[in-house]
Amino acid sequence: MSDRSTFEKFNVESSPTVSHAIETRRSVRGYLTDPVPEAIVREILAGASRAASGGNLQPWKVSVLAGDARDAFVNAVAERMKETPFGEGAEYEVYPADLEEPYRGRRRKVAKQLYDLTGVEWNDKGARARQMALNFTFFGAPVGMFVSIDRKMGPPQFADLGIFLQSVMLLAREKGLHTCAQEAWSTWGKSIREFTNIGEDELVFCGVALGYADPDAVVNDLYAERASVDEFAHFQGF
Ligand SMILES: Cc1cc2nc3c(=O)[nH]c(=O)nc-3n(C[C@H](O)[C@H](O)[C@H](O)COP(=O)(O)O)c2cc1C
Numbered sequence: 001m002s003d004r005s006t007f008e009k010f011n012v013e014s015s016p017t018v019s020h021a022i023e024t025r026r027s028v029r030g031y032l033t034d035p036v037p038e039a040i041v042r043e044i045l046a047g048a049s050r051a052a053s054g055g056n057l058q059p060w061k062v063s064v065l066a067g068d069a070r071d072a073f074v075n076a077v078a079e080r081m082k083e084t085p086f087g088e089g090a091e092y093e094v095y096p097a098d099l100e101e102p103y104r105g106r107r108r109k110v111a112k113q114l115y116d117l118t119g120v121e122w123n124d125k126g127a128r129a130r131q132m133a134l135n136f137t138f139f140g141a142p143v144g145m146f147v148s149i150d151r152k153m154g155p156p157q158f159a160d161l162g163i164f165l166q167s168v169m170l171l172a173r174e175k176g177l178h179t180c181a182q183e184a185w186s187t188w189g190k191s192i193r194e195f196t197n198i199g200e201d202e203l204v205f206c207g208v209a210l211g212y213a214d215p216d217a218v219v220n221d222l223y224a225e226r227a228s229v230d231e232f233a234h235f236q237g238f
Pocket of ligand 1: 026028110180181182222
């Protein structure tokens with residue numbers, strides 16, 4: 001389901017409440033080129049650092065690219081993609097092998113929605129690859145971030161990373177900005193390390209595109225449905 005009117009009505013403005021930020025956060029895959037000042041990115045990260053973490057480990061690390069640094073990196077990856085179209089090796093397995101239902105169906109559904117909106121035929125592998133490759137421009141966003149974590153960390157700290165990430169995405173909404181988390185970048189660890197301060201002892205978990213949504217980008221009409229509360233929650237004793 002796409003809901004463009006909802007996007008125009010809510011998504012370009014800044015969010016006055018947490019609920020509004022949650023409702024209007026979407027993975028935005030089309031951005032304006034308007035720059036985002038460093039001070040705003042710093043405010044978002046400082047706010048997100050108030051996220052809870054087990055033992056207050058605060059295991060998140062962030063590397064931010066903008067301006068010339070972002071462009072040089074994106075251009076280098078575009079050049080390298082000609083030699084290694086599938087990247088430089090995976091940092092981790094993004095999905096379990098043999099993804100089962102209901103997860104497989106959900107994944108296919110959102111991919112189909114994305115392809116339908118962008119005019120990509122499901123069987124056209126080239127077109128799918130071109131759509132996928134837009135990840136490696138941060139979908140045109142002026143700021144690209146990488147979230148990494150010490151390789152010694154385990155599942156509890158990855159959960160901390162998720163809490164931090166959601167905080168970043170919601171605080172971005174408060175500032176009228178949008179985001180797209182991007183695990184697609186986890187196949188470009190070597191180049192990411194070359195262009196950032198991320199060391200070999202850290203795992204690159206994901207990228208995050210950050211910028212102002214392009215209200216005319218049809219791809220931003222994508223509205224990914226969710227399972228109902230009764231599908232994922234079980235209540236007793238009420
Ligand atoms: C950790 C993480 C990694 C993601 N990686 C990608 C990605 O590489 N490329 C992409 O287009 N979307 C990516 N997404 C966005 C998801 O596809 C999206 O969150 C999901 O389909 C639900 O849509 P919504 O965020 O618009 O509500 C990622 C989301 C998360 C949380």
